[in-house]
Amino acid sequence: MREQHATRTDEQASIDHLQRDVLEAVALGRPLAAVMDLLCRGVEALAPEVICSVLSVDEEGRVHPLAAPSLPTSFSGALEGFSIGPQAGSCGTAAWRRQPVEVTDIASDPLWADFRDLALPHGLAACWSTPILLGADQVVATFALYYREPRGAAPFHRRMVQACAQLCQIAFMHDRHQREIERLAYFDGVTGLPNRTLLADRARQALLLALRTESPAALLLLDIDRFKTVNDSLGHAVGDQVLKHISRRLSGALRDSDTLARLGGDEFVALLPGCTVEDAMHVADKLRQALEAPIPLDGSHARVQMTASIGVCGFPKDGQDLDQLLKNADIAMYEAKRAGRDCARFFLHAMNQALDERLDIEAALRHALSNQLLQLHFQPKIRLSDRRLVGVEALLRWHDAERGWVPPDRFIPVAEESGLINALDAWVLEQSCAQLARWRAQGVEVPGLSVNVSPQRFHQDDVAAHARALLARHGLAASDLTLEVTERLMLDDTSRPRAQLQQLHEMGVGVSVDDFGTGYSSLSYLKRLPVTELKLDKSFVRELEQDADDRALSSAVIGIGRSLGLTVVAEGVETAGQRDLLLKMGCDAAQGWLFGRPMAPEALPAWMATHDAA
Numbered sequence: 001m002r003e004q005h006a007t008r009t010d011e012q013a014s015i016d017h018l019q020r021d022v023l024e025a026v027a028l029g030r031p032l033a034a035v036m037d038l039l040c041r042g043v044e045a046l047a048p049e050v051i052c053s054v055l056s057v058d059e060e061g062r063v064h065p066l067a068a069p070s071l072p073t074s075f076s077g078a079l080e081g082f083s084i085g086p087q088a089g090s091c092g093t094a095a096w097r098r099q100p101v102e103v104t105d106i107a108s109d110p111l112w113a114d115f116r117d118l119a120l121p122h123g124l125a126a127c128w129s130t131p132i133l134l135g136a137d138q139v140v141a142t143f144a145l146y147y148r149e150p151r152g153a154a155p156f157h158r159r160m161v162q163a164c165a166q167l168c169q170i171a172f173m174h175d176r177h178q179r180e181i182e183r184l185a186y187f188d189g190v191t192g193l194p195n196r197t198l199l200a201d202r203a204r205q206a207l208l209l210a211l212r213t214e215s216p217a218a219l220l221l222l223d224i225d226r227f228k229t230v231n232d233s234l235g236h237a238v239g240d241q242v243l244k245h246i247s248r249r250l251s252g253a254l255r256d257s258d259t260l261a262r263l264g265g266d267e268f269v270a271l272l273p274g275c276t277v278e279d280a281m282h283v284a285d286k287l288r289q290a291l292e293a294p295i296p297l298d299g300s301h302a303r304v305q306m307t308a309s310i311g312v313c314g315f316p317k318d319g320q321d322l323d324q325l326l327k328n329a330d331i332a333m334y335e336a337k338r339a340g341r342d343c344a345r346f347f348l349h350a351m352n353q354a355l356d357e358r359l360d361i362e363a364a365l366r367h368a369l370s371n372q373l374l375q376l377h378f379q380p381k382i383r384l385s386d387r388r389l390v391g392v393e394a395l396l397r398w399h400d401a402e403r404g405w406v407p408p409d410r411f412i413p414v415a416e417e418s419g420l421i422n423a424l425d426a427w428v429l430e431q432s433c434a435q436l437a438r439w440r441a442q443g444v445e446v447p448g449l450s451v452n453v454s455p456q457r458f459h460q461d462d463v464a465a466h467a468r469a470l471l472a473r474h475g476l477a478a479s480d481l482t483l484e485v486t487e488r489l490m491l492d493d494t495s496r497p498r499a500q501l502q503q504l505h506e507m508g509v510g511v512s513v514d515d516f517g518t519g520y521s522s523l524s525y526l527k528r529l530p531v532t533e534l535k536l537d538k539s540f541v542r543e544l545e546q547d548a549d550d551r552a553l554s555s556a557v558i559g560i561g562r563s564l565g566l567t568v569v570a571e572g573v574e575t576a577g578q579r580d581l582l583l584k585m586g587c588d589a590a591q592g593w594l595f596g597r598p599m600a601p602e603a604l605p606a607w608m609a610t611h612d613a614a
């Protein structure tokens with residue numbers, strides 16, 4: 001009895017020892033197969049009468065030998081890829097049933113009918129298999145003991161298997177966490193594509209190989225056009241859905257040897273080993289084509305149409321490493337955006353200089369804005385029928401110590417691209433309202449004020465609330481103010497700008513469509529949106545006296561405006577002839593050098609005095 005007890009204590013000690021070894025291997029992060037091999041060898045050392053094996057089971061229910069150090073390889077190798085099932089040997093059946101299966105005689109047990117010819121020649125006569133489960137019922141492996149003669153498991157074997165099954169569970173769980181950590185570290189959570197870290201790794205290898213073999217490589221940076229609008233208007237869940245769709249389409253258009261990565265947001269990178277920049281341009285076309293079909297949205301009949309702007313650059317000409325290639329592809333992508341989006345551009349070294357210049361202007365403009373170095377000039381707006389002043393337009397002016405006067409056409413686009421336009425336009429609105437109030441306080445009767453507001457501000461800022469607060473602060477009426485917006489904003493059918501235009505209209509603030517007639521052929525927005533004024537672009541006015549087409553176009557615009565009850569203001573009137581023609585066509589008002597150039601606020605009272613006297 002005592003002897004029996006001693007044996008049992010020794011056996012438990014050896015199981016404990018095996019457990020410690022295996023847990024240490026898990027903790028040290030050794031690969032799962034190595035840990036399982038250690039476990040099998042440990043078991044076989046403790047019980048030389050058994051042969052131990054571990055099969056992993058994949059999500060499709062197929063088995064893969066993971067560790068079986070003492071099984072003949074011709075036997076375990078033959079099991080590769082077999083499906084688990086109700087009659088698939090001890091292991092396949094145990095995995096199927098999610099319960100241990102003990103077969104004491106392989107030669108006669110029906111569970112081995114399909115496999116006994118494989119097992120018996122190797123002297124495998126009995127097999128007891130235990131499924132390894134993670135969670136409630138997900139089977140990930142089987143742990144099996146084989147015997148060389150028909151028999152059942154000994155009590156020691158049962159205690160050992162109980163401990164080993166737990167060890168297997170821990171090792172598989174650890175492996176899963178490890179893989180999940182790796183996935184999070186190297187793959188993008190939304191699309192499952194490689195992330196920047198994995199891209200960097202692949203790029204390092206690909207560029208080294210390209211250098212060694214003197215072969216080309218190309219890098220494409222794709223930015224999805226107006227993706228922010230999808231996120232803002234349809235929500236982030238839909239945005240993620242769209243990104244997944246896009247990633248599948250883009251992946252499908254690339255070769256297996258290429259790497260498609262998502263850098264975050266709406267930016268994707270394709271790394272194309274062995275590809276010249278010229279060929280990469282064709283790939284860019286393929287990628288754009290892949291996005292052509294509208295993307296269906298889950299749970300609705302709605303579809304969204306997405307496009308991409310793509311920057312293309314080549315290794316080694318445009319960059320020696322990933323960072324340089326990404327930087328230059330970004331510059332080229334930015335040029336594609338400037339060219340109107342939905343297109344691809346090569347990187348050219350001249351683009352770098354242009355970018356430097358834009359960045360310089362941006363920095364100087366920021367400095368000018370925060371140091372009160374900007375000024376406003378005001379241009380009179382005249383009613384043509386009686387030549388009375390009906391308002392003034394505020395126009396931003398910037399005198400830079402180094403650059404001299406910088407024209408708005410130069411710095412407004414930079415401000416729009418950098419996002420500074422919101423602060424700039426807000427400043428103009430504040431200062432011009434303050435100026436109108438100042439004039440009135442001085443007895444200078446300026447009837448109204450027009451202020452330019454860029455489309456971006458309608459997306460990112462609460463223009464209507466800002467205007468309301470300023471009007472109240474300066475004691476101005478809403479009808480004193482007109483905001484000049486572009487046709488581009490009018491065609492933007494996202495909810496935020498629409499709501500703001502509506503609020504402005506309800507407040508009584510005027511909305512004028514600037515540079516009317518230059519951009520778009522769709523006029524339907526004029527009926528739908530709360531527009532009060534059209535500004536006939538100066539490009540139609542310039543040749544009005546000489547060009548019959550310009551006359552026809554101007555007359556058409558004036559006609560459209562009148563039929564919709566809108567005020568039409570002609571821009572850039574420089575000659576009396578232009579003024580007279582516009583008056584004859586029925587144009588309400590005009591601005592231009594003929595009446596007055598944009599002027600500093602102090603100059604306006606004098607201009608008004610001479611104008612009234614004339």
Ligand SMILES: Nc1nc2c(ncn2[C@@H]2O[C@H](COP(=O)(O)O[C@H]3[C@@H](O)[C@H](n4cnc5c(=O)[nH]c(N)nc54)O[C@@H]3COP(=O)(O)O)[C@@H](O)[C@H]2O)c(=O)[nH]1
Pocket residue numbers: 379393394395396407408409412425428452453454484514515535538571572573574591592593594598
């Ligand atoms: N978002 C904002 N945009 C602004 C702001 N201030 C100006 N701008 C926009 O910049 C563009 C160029 O403006 P600018 O150089 O000031 O030119 C304006 C006038 O000076 C010019 N003009 C006026 N009369 C004549 C003329 O008889 N001949 C002629 N050749 N040019 C003339 O036209 C421009 C009028 O601008 P607009 O009525 O707005 O179209 C311009 O697009 C401005 O909108 C700002 O604060 N924010």
